[in-house]
Amino acid sequence: MIIIDQEKCQGCGTCAAMYPACIKMNEAGKAEVIDAECASCNHDEVVASCAFGAISK
Numbered sequence: 001m002i003i004i005d006q007e008k009c010q011g012c013g014t015c016a017a018m019y020p021a022c023i024k025m026n027e028a029g030k031a032e033v034i035d036a037e038c039a040s041c042n043h044d045e046v047v048a049s050c051a052f053g054a055i056s057k
C-alpha cells in the first residue's frame with residue numbers, strides 16, 4: 001500500500017506524471033493515491049520517484 005505524506009509532498013507532480021494509474025494531484029496541489037492496492041507494479045519505483053521522500057509503502 002502506497003502512503004503519501006501530505007506534509008512532505010511539495011506538489012511537484014512528478015509521481016503523478018510517472019504513475020497516472022496510481023497517483024493524481026488533488027485540489028490542494030498535493031499527490032493523492034488513486035488505487036492503494038495498484039497491482040501493476042511492486043511500488044518500489046513509485047516510492048523512488050519522489051525526491052522529497054514523501055512516498056512510502
Ligand code: SF4
Pocket residue numbers: 004008009010011012013014015016030031049050051052053054055
Ligand atoms: S513526487 Fe513527491 S513531492 Fe512530487 S507530487 Fe509526488 S509525492 Fe509530492
